[in-house]
Amino acid sequence: MLLKSEFHPTFCPVMTVRTICCIGAGYVGGPTMAVIADRCPQIQVTLVDLNAERIAAWNDADLGRLPVYEPGLADVVARCRGRNLHFTTEVDGAIAAADMVFLSVNTPTKRKGLGAGQASDLRWIEASARQVAAQARGHTIVVEKSTLPVRTAETIQAILSAAQQGTEGDTKSFSVLSNPEFLAEGTAISDLENPDRVLIGGDDPGSIDALAEIYSNWVNPERILRTNLWSSELSKLTANAFLAQRISSINAIGALCEATGADVKEVARAIGSDSRLGSKFLAAGPGFGGSCFRKDILNLVYLCRHYGLEPAAQYWEQVVELNSWQQQRIARLVVSRLFGTVSGKRLAVLGFAFKADTNDTRESPAISICRDLLEEGAHLAIHDPKVGVDQITSDLGQGASASGLGLADEGSWQPAASVLEAVEGADAVIVLTEWGQYAQLDWPAIAARMRRPAWLFDVRAVTDAEAARVAGLRVWLVGEG
Numbered sequence: 514m515l516l517k518s519e520f521h522p523t524f525c526p527v528m529t530v531r532t533i534c535c536i537g538a539g540y541v542g543g544p545t546m547a548v549i550a551d552r553c554p555q556i557q558v559t560l561v562d563l564n565a566e567r568i569a570a571w572n573d574a575d576l577g578r579l580p581v582y583e584p585g586l587a588d589v590v591a592r593c594r595g596r597n598l599h600f601t602t603e604v605d606g607a608i609a610a611a612d613m614v615f616l617s618v619n620t621p622t623k624r625k626g627l628g629a630g631q632a633s634d635l636r637w638i639e640a641s642a643r644q645v646a647a648q649a650r651g652h653t654i655v656v657e658k659s660t661l662p663v664r665t666a667e668t669i670q671a672i673l674s675a676a677q678q679g680t681e682g683d684t685k686s687f688s689v690l691s692n693p694e695f696l697a698e699g700t701a702i703s704d705l706e707n708p709d710r711v712l713i714g715g716d717d718p719g720s721i722d723a724l725a726e727i728y729s730n731w732v733n734p735e736r737i738l739r740t741n742l743w744s745s746e747l748s749k750l751t752a753n754a755f756l757a758q759r760i761s762s763i764n765a766i767g768a769l770c771e772a773t774g775a776d777v778k779e780v781a782r783a784i785g786s787d788s789r790l791g792s793k794f795l796a797a798g799p800g801f802g803g804s805c806f807r808k809d810i811l812n813l814v815y816l817c818r819h820y821g822l823e824p825a826a827q828y829w830e831q832v833v834e835l836n837s838w839q840q841q842r843i844a845r846l847v848v849s850r851l852f853g854t855v856s857g858k859r860l861a862v863l864g865f866a867f868k869a870d871t872n873d874t875r876e877s878p879a880i881s882i883c884r885d886l887l888e889e890g891a892h893l894a895i896h897d898p899k900v901g902v903d904q905i906t907s908d909l910g911q912g913a914s915a916s917g918l919g920l921a922d923e924g925s926w927q928p929a930a931s932v933l934e935a936v937e938g939a940d941a942v943i944v945l946t947e948w949g950q951y952a953q954l955d956w957p958a959i960a961a962r963m964r965r966p967a968w969l970f971d972v973r974a975v976t977d978a979e980a981a982r983v984a985g986l987r988v989w990l991v992g993e994g
């Protein structure tokens with residue numbers, strides 16, 4: 514077991530961190546701690562999680578089986594694992610040995626009780642804070658890495674200070690920092706290695722310096738922003754809300770383009786050239802997915818309502834509503850173009866992850882679109898390079914059909930090992946995730962395997978639509994009139 518580097522009497526902050534524990538070895542904790550370990554060989558980093566299966570996968574000798582797929586992640590893990598990067602279910606020991614504890618646990622939307630459907634469920638944050646309070650030794654810096662409602666640090670401080678007062682001779686002490694994570698899945702390693710900024714909120718300058726010192730091993734100090742706790746917590750929710758707002762805005766305009774003959778890619782290019790707007794995050798598609806945008810905006814809505822700011826709550830709520838509308842609109846238009854019925858028809862679905870270069874399907878638009886099509890009786894052949902059968906089964910709430918096509922009027926689905934397998938006998942190809950390989954499809958070979966008239970619905974506008982047209986397909990592109 515790791516031993517805490519030094520004993521620090523109360524109120525004397527640790528200035529140089531030698532041992533880190535991160536609670537939560539998920540999509541954020543895993544890549545973030547791997548990069549810290551890679552860039553700071555002098556620090557021992559231990560990731561802990563309650564989920565033994567997940568920890569076993571992080572320790573798997575086969576790096577192709579890590580629980581999180583991210584380009585470049587396996588190389589970083591290969592360099593550090595066993596050296597100064599450790600994965601374990603032994604939470605208590607790792608907390609006791611740590612100078613700094615990151616809380617990187619899940620914070621989903623509450624499902625029941627007060628604020629259900631909007632507020633964040635903070636039970637995992639509270640549980641991990643209590644565990645830190647009980648197990649920590651000496652002085653410990655506790656860092657909020659999870660995305661949290663503004664003023665959560667107050668709760669964490671209350672839990673920690675109760676433990677501090679409970680110890681004989683006050684042998685433990687804590688300070689709390691907010692250090693939200695801005696990485697996007699699919700580009701996590703490059704986002705972590707070259708962040709636009711690192712945000713640290715806190716009220717104890719010594720602790721802020723200790724965390725800034727870690728990042729300064731590879732991040733230019735000018736990019737390390739220091740704020741008070743509440744600004745830091747609120748900036749994270751705000752960043753996600755502003756990003757999601759751009760997607761709902763461009764999808765609203767995309768629908769208008771489809772109705773008027775304008776082309777959303779041309780509109781995006783025209784407006785994105787204005788340096789005040791910028792060109793990124795203007796790709797029309799099936800609406801935003803992923804584990805955070807929806808929950809974080811709903812949390813912002815809840816906070817606005819809580820503080821009596823109803824028009825502000827409604828403003829942000831609309832961003833989420835437009836996103837749901839976009840997904841329903843896509844499923845409806847597929848049915849309508851296929852002569853008003855997809856019952857008994859085979860449809861090839863290309864992509865199930867919420868975006869390219871990740872195995873994550875949380876809140877993927879593919880889930881709601883596929884569910885709507887199954888409800889209409891479609892037979893879906895689903896292809897995704899990184900998402901497995903078990904995940905799709907759990908997301909769709911229905912197992913893969915064992916014997917080919919199901920009954921004519923009941924929706925069914927099957928996994929497809931290749932795009933050519935998926936399109937065999939299909940009436941339509943529906944592209945839902947922008948995987949790079951879908952930009953280079955062999956349209957004559959695909960067309961030859963489909964039933965005519967055959968359709969391409971490119972909901973990401975990433976395929977070679979002209980080649981598909983030449984091969985004889987009817988083509989619908991998101992945002993193109």
Ligand code: NAD
Pocket residue numbers: 536537538539540541542561562563564567604617618619620637640641658659660661694695696697698804805
């Ligand atoms: P995740 O579900 O992949 O990982 C969270 C992990 O925490 C799980 O493996 C869970 O078993 C573990 N856990 C929960 N309670 C625990 C406890 N008491 N002790 C030990 N382990 C515990 O979630 P994630 O996607 O990594 O997100 C974590 C946080 O980071 C969320 O607040 C999220 O909003 C935020 N965030 C996520 C992203 C992203 O791209 N996924 C980006 C930035 C911020």
Ligand code: UGA
Pocket residue numbers: 660694695696697698699753756760793794795796797798799800801802803804805806867868869
């Ligand atoms: C997003 C933010 O980009 C991160 O900064 C943030 O840290 C993270 O949420 C979080 O807090 O979890 P992520 O959800 O991983 O990251 O992925 P994004 O690249 O933001 O994509 C989100 C969704 O928007 C995806 O479904 C994507 O396909 C969609 N999108 C994105 C578009 O439809 N159009 C675009 O132009 C960009």
